[in-house]
Amino acid sequence: MRVVILGGGESGVGAAYLAKAKGFDVFLSDMGMIRENYKKELDELGVDYEDGKHSEEKILNADWIIKSPGIPKKAEMILKIQEKGIRLSSEIEFASEFTDAKIIAITGSNGKTTTTSLIYYILKEDGFNVGLGGNIGKSFAKQVAEENFDYYVLEVSSFQLDDIQNFRPYISLLLNLSKDHLDQYNYNYEEYALAKFRIAENQEANNFFIYNKDDEMSKSLLGKLDLKVTKVPFSLSERLEKGAFSIDENFVVNVNDGFTMNIDELSLLGKHNVANSLAASIAGKLLEISNQSIRNSLMTFQAVEHRLEPVSEINGVKFINDSKATNVNATYFALESMKQPVVWIVGGKDKGNDYTEIEDLVKRKVKAIVCLGIDNQKIIDFFKGKKTQIYDTSSMQQAVEVSKSVAEKGDIVLLSPCCASFDLFNGYEDRGNQFKNEVLKSEKPMAIS
Structure with missing residues (x-):
């Protein structure tokens, strides 16, 4: 059986291990560039692979194609695979x-x-x-x-x-x-x-x-x-x-x-x-x-990283990393659980967000909005007139600096972005880690539980 894997990340390389273990003829293709550690694993496995392109002649002769969840359903190669009637599965399948x-x-x-x-x-x-x-x-x-x-x-x-x-x-x-x-x-x-x-x-x-x-x-x-x-x-x-x-x-x-x-x-x-x-x-x-x-x-049980994760307390201000909140509903839950005034860092790649779901919570719990993204206009337009303190930033360093200047003792600085991270970051983990690094960079924190 010829198994072709689309995507050379964790799930794709993992699928290559399993396909190889089962004795299949394996080929892996990634339109992006495969990370060096994954290339090394594929080389050690003896798996043929390519990156930076999808070669149709090497893909469309497959018996079974395993697709990374990050590849859009409407991608041109996916449509061609479906036209040919080749079995297309996720790694979990x-x-x-x-x-x-x-x-x-x-x-x-x-x-x-x-x-x-x-x-x-x-x-x-x-x-x-x-x-x-x-x-x-x-x-x-x-x-x-x-x-x-x-x-x-x-x-x-x-x-x-x-x-x-x-x-x-x-x-x-x-x-x-x-x-x-x-x-x-x-x-x-x-x-x-x-x-x-x-x-x-x-x-x-x-x-x-x-x-x-x-x-x-x-x-x-x-x-x-x-x-x-x-x-x-x-x-x-x-x-x-x-x-x-x-x-x-x-x-x-x-x-x-x-x-x-x-x-x-x-x-x-x-x-x-x-x-x-x-x-x-x-x-x-x-x-x-x-x-x-x-x-x-x-x-x-301890909370997972990037999900309402306490980072530190500095001068009586608590900093909380909720970078994994990539939609409005996730941020709703985060804001709902806050008991102190919030300086809210929000923004990123919008996925068709409707902020009316959190409008009342923002009015009641948020003292200042710090927008973080390449284009923050939608958020600014929605909350203009509802909050007087709205700041427009385009880097994590700037967002944290503004948040620190606005927050007072007893406040919480909450990174809960409502949006995907791919405008400025490599993923929500990168966004959360940059937040933590910036928070801890210049001042001596107190550990908080």
Whole structure:
């Protein structure tokens, strides 16, 4: 079998490892330039590859093509592949064909990384032989090639789900839905939401689908879709006899023997993280992990980097890195969890954002807006007249300097951009790391918990 891999990043090189391990004829192609460390791995594997171009004659003779989630669906080469009827899969689809491990797969517009990391932590703390992959950690395919895990916890994006055929997790989670990546889905919210629901389309009655009963789009689509899977809900507004819920200070999991705790015992802050913890707890109970073990993990888990990550406290001002908030809904949750006045750093590559969702929160909680991007006009125009302090910056250094000059003792400087990072940065990690570096550069910080 000839396997062609499009994209030479973590998932593409991981797919090359697995394809090579299975004895396939492997070729990898990347329109961009492949990083030197990945080139070295491909050379050591003996995989033929190219970068800076896609050679049609080397690609369109494939039996199976594995596509990086970063390649747009409407890219010219993808359309040609589809015209020829060649099987086109994501790395998660490809890898799942070669493992009998149980898969716990997590998707949603927000909270994927935190919930994936939390479920992995719960399993690891309980002694499970488990791997972490998908959009987080090492390539899933590479782990299937080299490891022998009994379970995988995978963070899965809509772009990866676009390219599945048989992918069937033992447990799937759809945390929430909000308008994101609409530029890739014809600016149609339902089309994007249906891509997320593909996580459950191949599941059967002996599998589990954990979903958010408070999410309006999820409720609407569940009424239309014919899913065979066993559904388990969670809610922040409704008491559930089956599933999990949190009302007032109570955190209640009614799955198998179930347990309760107080939300003040959770290590993660914010209402959205209560929801994430409910979803993770359900997964733990479905895997028959003890109540005490789950409870201990919920109390000791540490927040993931770039997601409401405390950086430091300088002269009484707290600095928080939420660079992973690349859409309006993610920033909504961040602002909602703030208890002190906020100097808000926002901006980047707009994905069709509608800021009305956070307008009221900004009015109530934000004292100054620091725009960070090449073109900040849309944000400035929206909030003009609603906030008097709006600053226009085009570098992280400038944004942090302005924020420090505006913030007073007792304030929070929050980087929660609402936007993708690719106008000024190499990704949300680069953006978050630059923020941390600039914050810590000139003044001696105090550690904050």
